[in-house]
Amino acid sequence: MATQILMPALSPTMEEGTLAKWLVKEGDSVASGDVLAEIETDKATMEFEAVDEGVIGKIMVEEGTEGVKVNDPIAVLLEEGEDASAAEDAAGGAETTAEPAPTGAPEEDARERPEAKDMPAEGKERPSPASARAPDRTPDWPEGTATKEVTVREALRDAMAEEMRRDEDVFVMGEEVAEYNGAYKVTQGLLDEFGDRRVIDTPITEHGFAGIGVGAAFGGLRPVVEFMTFNFAMQAMDQIVNSAAKTLYMSGGQMGCPIVFRGPNGAAARVGAQHSQDFAAFYAQIPGLKVAMPYSASDAKGLLKSAIRDPNPVIFLENEILYGQGFEVPDLDDFTVPFGKARIWREGSDLTIVSFGIGMKYALQAAEELAKEGVEAEVIDLRTLRPMDLPTVIESVKKTNRCITIEEGFPVASVGGHVASQIMQQAFDYLDAPVITLAGKDVPMPYAANLEKLALVTVAEVMEAAKAVTYR
Amino acid sequence: MRRDNDVLEGMYRLMSLTRALDRVVGAHDGHWHGLEGEEAVAAAVYYGLREGDTVAPHYRGAITAALAKGADLGRMMAGCLGKTDAYHLGRHRSDVCGPPEHGIIGLYGGSLGPPLGYACGAALSHVMDGDGDIALAVFGDGTSSRGDCHEAMNMAAIKALPVVFVCQNNQIAISTPAPDGNGGPIFERARGFGMPGARVDGNDVLKVRAAMDEAIARAREGGGPTLIEARTYRVAGHFVSDAEDYRDAAEIAAWRDRDPVARYRAFLIEEGVMDAAAMDALDAKLVAEVDAAFTAAQDGAVPDPGDLMPEDVFA
Numbered sequence: 001m002a003t004q005i006l007m008p009a010l011s012p013t014m015e016e017g018t019l020a021k022w023l024v025k026e027g028d029s030v031a032s033g034d035v036l037a038e039i040e041t042d043k044a045t046m047e048f049e050a051v052d053e054g055v056i057g058k059i060m061v062e063e064g065t066e067g068v069k070v071n072d073p074i075a076v077l078l079e080e081g082e083d084a085s086a087a088e089d090a091a092g093g094a095e096t097t098a099e100p101a102p103t104g105a106p107e108e109d110a111r112e113r114p115e116a117k118d119m120p121a122e123g124k125e126r127p128s129p130a131s132a133r134a135p136d137r138t139p140d141w142p143e144g145t146a147t148k149e150v151t152v153r154e155a156l157r158d159a160m161a162e163e164m165r166r167d168e169d170v171f172v173m174g175e176e177v178a179e180y181n182g183a184y185k186v187t188q189g190l191l192d193e194f195g196d197r198r199v200i201d202t203p204i205t206e207h208g209f210a211g212i213g214v215g216a217a218f219g220g221l222r223p224v225v226e227f228m229t230f231n232f233a234m235q236a237m238d239q240i241v242n243s244a245a246k247t248l249y250m251s252g253g254q255m256g257c258p259i260v261f262r263g264p265n266g267a268a269a270r271v272g273a274q275h276s277q278d279f280a281a282f283y284a285q286i287p288g289l290k291v292a293m294p295y296s297a298s299d300a301k302g303l304l305k306s307a308i309r310d311p312n313p314v315i316f317l318e319n320e321i322l323y324g325q326g327f328e329v330p331d332l333d334d335f336t337v338p339f340g341k342a343r344i345w346r347e348g349s350d351l352t353i354v355s356f357g358i359g360m361k362y363a364l365q366a367a368e369e370l371a372k373e374g375v376e377a378e379v380i381d382l383r384t385l386r387p388m389d390l391p392t393v394i395e396s397v398k399k400t401n402r403c404i405t406i407e408e409g410f411p412v413a414s415v416g417g418h419v420a421s422q423i424m425q426q427a428f429d430y431l432d433a434p435v436i437t438l439a440g441k442d443v444p445m446p447y448a449a450n451l452e453k454l455a456l457v458t459v460a461e462v463m464e465a466a467k468a469v470t471y472r
Numbered sequence: 473m474r475r476d477n478d479v480l481e482g483m484y485r486l487m488s489l490t491r492a493l494d495r496v497v498g499a500h501d502g503h504w505h506g507l508e509g510e511e512a513v514a515a516a517v518y519y520g521l522r523e524g525d526t527v528a529p530h531y532r533g534a535i536t537a538a539l540a541k542g543a544d545l546g547r548m549m550a551g552c553l554g555k556t557d558a559y560h561l562g563r564h565r566s567d568v569c570g571p572p573e574h575g576i577i578g579l580y581g582g583s584l585g586p587p588l589g590y591a592c593g594a595a596l597s598h599v600m601d602g603d604g605d606i607a608l609a610v611f612g613d614g615t616s617s618r619g620d621c622h623e624a625m626n627m628a629a630i631k632a633l634p635v636v637f638v639c640q641n642n643q644i645a646i647s648t649p650a651p652d653g654n655g656g657p658i659f660e661r662a663r664g665f666g667m668p669g670a671r672v673d674g675n676d677v678l679k680v681r682a683a684m685d686e687a688i689a690r691a692r693e694g695g696g697p698t699l700i701e702a703r704t705y706r707v708a709g710h711f712v713s714d715a716e717d718y719r720d721a722a723e724i725a726a727w728r729d730r731d732p733v734a735r736y737r738a739f740l741i742e743e744g745v746m747d748a749a750a751m752d753a754l755d756a757k758l759v760a761e762v763d764a765a766f767t768a769a770q771d772g773a774v775p776d777p778g779d780l781m782p783e784d785v786f787a
Contacts, residue, residue, distance in 0.1 A: 169600070197600075203630065208623030211589015212596055215607075218577060219526065219597025238620075239589065242581040249785045250580055252561035255572035256787045287785045311787035 002057055002082055004073040008039060008048055017041045018066045019074060028056045036075070037063070044471070054079055135392040136341050140298065141330035147298075148331055153323040155297035156186050156262075159304035160224060162334070164194050167222060170308055171198040173209050174226030174263075183228045184264060184323055210236030210261070214244050217259040222308060227263035230317065231275050244313035245288030260307045262316035265293070266358060266408050267456055269321070273444035276452070278409035280357065283315040284385040285413075290339055291385040293317040295360035297327035299383050302337025310339070319358045340387035344396070348376030351469055352396040354419055355406040356382040359457065363406050366462035375470055385415055393419060394426050401432040402469040406457055411439035433469040438462060479520060480745045483677055485754065486515035487733050490536045492758040496766050497535075497552060497567070498712050504567065505532045506708030509675075512732035513640045513702045516680035517610060521575075524605035526594035528577040528587035530612055530640050531568040532706075537610070538570030545761065547571070549769035562775040584611065585620030588637070592624050595633035595691075606634040606691040614645025616658050622665075625699065629665040632696035636687040639699070641674065642706035647718035659701035667697045674704030675732040678739070704732070 010017065018040040024030055035047045036056075057078035061068055068074065141147075150158070164170045171194075176183045178191040178201040191199040202209040206227070213225040227233040233240065240261060248256040267276035284291045290312050294300040300318070307314040329335070345360070346367050355363040360381050367377040378396050382388060397403050403423055405416030416437030423435055441455045490511045498504040507514060514533035518540035521527065529537035535548055543559070551558035551566020559571035569578025577590045591609035598605040615621055616639055628635050639658050643650045662669020668690070672679045680702050687698035705727040709716045716724075740746045746754075 171600070200631075203626060205623040205627060207586070207589060207620045208592075208627040211586055211620060211624060212593040212627055214586075215528075215577065215590030215593015215595075216597045216600075217593070218572070218590060219594045219601075221597045221600055223593075238581045238583055238586050242583065243586060243590070247580045248787055250560060250564040250569070251572050251578075252559060252563055253784060254559060258787075287782070290786070 002076050002078050003052070003054075005036070005050075005075040005077055007061075007068045007070050007072045007074050009070040010039065010041060010044070010046055014041060014070055016067050016069050019061050019063055019068050020045065022059060022063045023047075024056050026056050026059055030054060030056060030077070046471075050077075052077060055082075057082070133391050135389065135395050136338075140302065140337055140343065141332060141335060146331040147328040149326040150297045150301075150329040151324055151326050152294075152297045152300045152318070153184070153186055153188075155301035155327075155329055156304055156318065157188050157190065159301045159308070160187065161190060161193060163222075163224075163305055163308040164190070164198060167308075169220065170222045170224065171200060171216075172224045172226065173200040173202060173213060175202055175204055175209075175228050177201060177226050182226065184320060186318070186323070187226065206232055206235035207239070210239040213259050213261075214239050214257055217244070217257040217313070218247070218255055222258050222260075224260045224262060224308060227261060229275060229320075230263050230265040230279050231277065233261065233263070233279075240283075240289070240313070240315070241286055245286050248312070249288060256311055257313045258311045260304070260310075260314045260316050262304070262307075263318060264320040264323070265317035266319050267321075267440075267445060267452070268319075270447060270449055270452060272447050276445035278317075278357070278407065278440065279315075280317055280385055280407060281409050281413060281415045281418075283317075284388075284415060284418075288313065289386060290314045291317065292339065292383065293357040293385060294383060295322065295355075295357055295381055297325070298329045298335070299337055299343065299381070301329055302335050303339070303383060305334075305336045306339055309336075317357060322358055322361075337383065339384045340389050341383070342389035342392040343381045343383055344378065344392065345381055346377065346379040348378040349400055350376045351378070351402040351404065351466055352393065352400045353377050353379045353404055353406065353462070353466070354382060354393055354416070355379070356385065356415070357408070359406040359408060362457050362459050362462050365459045366466060369459065369463055370466050373472075375466060375472070377466060382415075382419075388419075390419075390422050390426070394423065397423050397427045398430045401430050402435075403431075404436045404438060404462065404465045404469055406438045406462060408440045408456055411437070411442050414439045433471070436465040436469055438465055477745050479681075480740060480743075483515045483519045483681065484736060484740060484746065484751065485758070486519050486536060486540055487511045487677070487736060488751070488755050489539060489758050489762070490514050490533070491733060492755070492762045493535055494708070495759060496762040497549075500766065501552065501567075502711065502713035504712045505710070506712060507533055507536070509707030509727055509730075509732070510640060510642055510704045512677035512736065513638070513674045513680055513704055516677045517608065517638050517640075517684055517702070519681070521608070522605055524575065524598070524603055526575045526577060526591065526598070526605070526607040527570075528591035528594070528607070528609045529570065530610040530615075531579050531584075532612065532640065532642075533610070534568050534570055534576075534578065535566065538566070538574060538576050541570070541574040541576060543571050543574045543576070545765045546768060549762075549765040550772050552766075553769050553772070554774065555769055555772040556775045556779070557769070557772050561779065584615040585618030587611070588615075588621050588624035589627075591635055592628045592631075592633050595628065595635040595697075596631065598634055604692055606636065606688060608636050608638065610638045610640055612645060613639060613641040613643065613650045613654060613658065614648065616641075617645075617653055622661075625661070625665045625667070625697070628697040629667045632694065634691035634694070635697045636684065636691055637697060637699045638684075639701045641701050641703045643703070644706050644710075644719070646710045649719075657701070659699055662699035665699075667699060669699040669701070671701040671703055674702030675730055675735065677732060677736050705730070707731075 054077040057076040213223040266278040420435040570576030591607040595607040659669040
């Protein structure tokens with residue numbers, strides 16, 4: 001049966017375009033996937049492929065025609081054996097096939113997007129609490145606040161010191177946190193100020209001090225337990241996952257566990273497979289645990305202060321490589337950053353890059369490089385993974401229609417995988433490309449320097465992914 | 473120990489209550505971890521604690537611990553059955569997890585060992601709060617093999633925490649006899665950790681109580697932790713449904729003859745503290761109370777499906 005081939009829509013909001021060039025002529029046999037024509041809009045050119053096999057019976061719109069409306073018939077496809085008269089009938093509109101929009105379609109200005117209420121997916125009666133909340137766009141600190149450059153290491157120390165001054169119940173415990181000032185010098189000066197009653201050195205005993213920390217939190221204190229690295233926290237999984245996270249719920253609300261487990265997480269430099277892993281997705285999976293993974297010093301400080309005040313157990317994931325990095329931190333007496341509020345580091349309309357922790361380094365570097373090439377990326381730092389600020393991500397994706405996620409953790413069941421699934425569920429109709437989730441490679445971290453680099457995310461990979469989702 | 477008739481009677485009451493729980497709950501629940509043979513340890517260890525003291529009990533005796541600390545019997549029975557009146561709202565079993573509001577840290581982690589650390593943490597919070605309260609960590613010979621046990625004891629000794637470790641050594645971990653689970657006497661580890669340690673006859677409630685009095689006083693006075701190994705015997709199976717084809721019936725019978733309850737009754741009669749009729753009457757009364765509470769719990773409401781409440785996961 002002869003069918004009409006219709007002018008394709010390259011995106012949900014495209015209304016018309018130019019039929020730039022025909023790559024077939026009447027009488028040509030085509031197979032599914034053959035390029036039939038080139039379609040142009042003011043933003044892009046794309047190849048238009050055949051969906052079915054057949055013979056081009058009639059070309060109804062000459063090449064070079066501008067302003068061809070979407071879904072107008074542009075040609076007639078005959079089945080094998082049909083003659084031209086069938087084409088004439090079909091051209092009259094007897095039978096039409098709406099060609100689906102092909103994949104790989106860069107397109108028009110996102111601001112032309114219809115309001116969310118017009119989008120079919122939004123019309124469904126489906127609980128979607130995350131997207132129901134409007135993103136919180138208040139700045140982290142008031143405009144005009146003085147700032148000074150502080151390293152992440154100092155910011156974390158300042159956060160603990162300020163909270164220890166504020167609340168007698170706060171204490172710090174872990175291996176080498178007191179006399180040695182921390183294996184990574186994060187607890188520098190705390191012993192001098194607060195004494196050994198509240199800055200407690202422990203033996204090499206993760207079961208011991210994680211257990212005491214959890215028990216003390218059960219008892220109403222606010223322990224900040226430092227793991228020399230989160231790799232060693234694997235020893236204490238029962239304390240963290242089975243007890244700290246679950247007891248509030250299991251006890252019917254009788255007993256909670258206001259504790260912070262903090263320390264470096266993720267790859268550093270050539271410390272091997274067991275010492276180079278990002279546990280963000282691992283902990284974010286557990287109901288009852290809050291998870292923060294700051295990138296900047298202001299977030300390190302503001303989030304750690306919030307974590308210490310939080311009535312729930314918080315996994316606070318730091319990064320050895322970032323400890324020495326300086327950032328502007330507001331000069332405020334009591335600066336906190338709330339959990340569940342992402343930070344937009346850079347606004348852009350061409351794609352959304354979602355990351356957190358050290359992944360932000362690649363995100364921001366790549367965004368700068370992309371800007372030189374005329375691609376404006378919106379860069380979102382999730383900052384906390386539990387709770388996760390999906391409304392900010394969703395709103396951004398509704399604007400940019402493209403998204404990549406970056407993390408150093410393993411790729412299976414990753415944070416990016418969760419973000420991508422939520423975008424699919426909450427903003428499917430806004431997507432112009434599949435979300436690309438960049439993660440560390442699915443391999444225990446090799447020791448060799450060159451292999452280690454390959455196992456992590458690179459700026460080049462981010463650039464490549466950005467180009468892929470923007471079809472460049 | 474003090475020859476205080478209130479204490480002596482109070483401990484008998486806890487023994488009798490423990491036996492009543494075995495009889496009533498054990499008849500309904502094949503997973504009930506019975507205490508037959510070990511009642512003296514439970515009674516001596518959990519009797520007479522302060523309201524502010526924290527207890528991380530052995531799962532075998534956890535209800536006795538909770539009741540000794542003032543928990544409501546009806547709500548505990550509701551907890552055994554996952555009913556809505558339970559302290560835990562039906563979210564966890566009360567036979568191993570007593571109510572935190574009565575200072576009980578249950579087996580929340582679900583594996584043996586971590587509660588010893590939690591007891592140390594509770595002890596640390598008592599130190600920080602300066603309230604003079606202490607913590608008890610009670611565990612079996614099986615749990616004593618766990619790294620958690622060693623790490624908790626080591627930390628407690630280093631920090632001189634007000635905690636009393638009690639090993640309720642019933643000489644068998646499910647089917648593993650203590651000699652196959654412990655390389656040496658458990659109480660002797662105390663010396664290695666740098667704390668006092670003692671082994672006592674766990675079938676003699678007075679001996680256990682004397683050791684507890686000393687250890688508790690030391691803890692309250694800032695003298696740090698103590699390890700008490702109360703050697704007893706698990707006459708009961710690991711749980712009610714246990715086929716028990718792994719040990720000699722003669723061995724069980726021999727220990728049944730050393731019944732700590734009968735032994736204590738003889739002592740109380742001889743000392744003129746309580747007579748047999750009074751104890752029999754108390755036994756019957758407690759069985760009736762537990763039975764009534766259990767029956768009421770059976771009739772109690774199960775949680776509403778709406779009580780899943782994921783919002784309660786976070787404070």
